[in-house]
Amino acid sequence: MMIKQVKHTQIIRVALLLALLISLPRTIYLYNMITEGAIDFSGKWVVDFLYRYVLFFFFSWVILELNTNVGYLKFKGSHIARMVLMLVADIVVLILFLKLFGHFFYYVMGIEMDSKERGFTKFNYIFFLIVLFFIARVLRLQVDQQESRIENERLKQQNLQNELNALKNQIDPHFLFNSLNSLTSLIRDNKTATQFVKKLSYMYRYILQSGDSDLVSIREELKYLDSYAYLMETRYRDRLHIDVNINEHCLEEKVPPMALQLLVENAVKHNEISGSNPLTVNIFDKNGSLFVENVIRPRTNLADGTKNGLANLQKRYEILLKEKLTVRTVDNVFSVELPLTKEL
Numbered sequence: 001m002m003i004k005q006v007k008h009t010q011i012i013r014v015a016l017l018l019a020l021l022i023s024l025p026r027t028i029y030l031y032n033m034i035t036e037g038a039i040d041f042s043g044k045w046v047v048d049f050l051y052r053y054v055l056f057f058f059f060s061w062v063i064l065e066l067n068t069n070v071g072y073l074k075f076k077g078s079h080i081a082r083m084v085l086m087l088v089a090d091i092v093v094l095i096l097f098l099k100l101f102g103h104f105f106y107y108v109m110g111i112e113m114d115s116k117e118r119g120f121t122k123f124n125y126i127f128f129l130i131v132l133f134f135i136a137r138v139l140r141l142q143v144d145q146q147e148s149r150i151e152n153e154r155l156k157q158q159n160l161q162n163e164l165n166a167l168k169n170q171i172d173p174h175f176l177f178n179s180l181n182s183l184t185s186l187i188r189d190n191k192t193a194t195q196f197v198k199k200l201s202y203m204y205r206y207i208l209q210s211g212d213s214d215l216v217s218i219r220e221e222l223k224y225l226d227s228y229a230y231l232m233e234t235r236y237r238d239r240l241h242i243d244v245n246i247n248e249h250c251l252e253e254k255v256p257p258m259a260l261q262l263l264v265e266n267a268v269k270h271n272e273i274s275g276s277n278p279l280t281v282n283i284f285d286k287n288g289s290l291f292v293e294n295v296i297r298p299r300t301n302l303a304d305g306t307k308n309g310l311a312n313l314q315k316r317y318e319i320l321l322k323e324k325l326t327v328r329t330v331d332n333v334f335s336v337e338l339p340l341t342k343e344l
Contacts, residue, residue, distance in 0.1 A: 066136075224257075224260075225260045242264060250340065256317065293335040310336070
């Protein structure tokens with residue numbers, strides 16, 4: 001999931017407020033000294049306040065941006081590695097601002113900083129850094145939780161829509177299988193038609209049974225693909241070829257149900273299939289992955305479809321296997337790589 005940034009306006013508002021809060025104690029102290037006559041009122045306390053406030057603001061703004069957005073968007077790796085990198089960056093920023101504060105203090109205030117002032121300033125900035133670090137974590141957590149709630153709501157809506165679609169498309173399996181059996185008996189003398197109905201019946205049964213499984217073996221998937229291929233080859237005859245070359249040791253590895261059929265169907269939908277341009281879909285294993293490839297010959301008129309098949313398969317892989325499909329086009333060959341797994 002893409003990391004969402006904490007809003008820059010929110011960070012600026014928080015930085016302004018925190019800079020004011022960290023600057024107030026010294027301002028109140030100076031004001032009390034003035035009212036008690038301990039020091040002469042010369043306007044320097046105003047300059048002192050503004051100088052500290054501006055630097056505290058920029059310091060808090062940089063630290064908050066670093067620990068809410070930059071650290072998560074730019075620093076890659078594990079959570080611990082990211083935290084270490086951000087901590088190192090925070091310390092570098094702290095040292096830089098301490099040097100800036102000391103360097104410009106004389107030009108702004110007209111006096112040199114004494115050791116007491118340096119110690120007080122260093123304490124303030126270190127304390128402020130610790131506060132900013134935890135506030136940044138809170139801001140980051142708020143955004144992440146909000147994104148998580150939005151994603152959960154989206155998934156709930158998607159599940160409800162899937163349930164609604166399933167109810168709309170629900171057909172009594174017994175009625176359909178009985179109808180197919182009756183059709184088989186009527187066309188018993190036509191072996192080609194009988195075989196076609198048997199393959200169609202097997203496909204429908206597989207679809208119903210695979211609904212209870214998140215993953216199936218490649219061996220099972222190839223049986224289903226064989227039935228689908230028979231139906232397609234009956235339609236396109238010698239204009240469509242599905243070439244399967246998978247090693248025996250891969251046949252028990254797992255893929256989502258109907259993954260291969262979906263990719264073959266995708267090739268059939270989007271490519272020309274004619275006598276002069278037959279379509280060949282190659283399915284093979286290599287380096288622990290399954291590949292489905294075909295030469296690209298775009299149809300002049302695309303077949304109707306939801307255009308969600310490949311995206312749906314990618315989502316299933318991410319959820320079930322924590323893997324991503326690799327889709328590439330090289331030398332006019334469209335290729336989809338499916339990582340394999342033996343376990344759920």
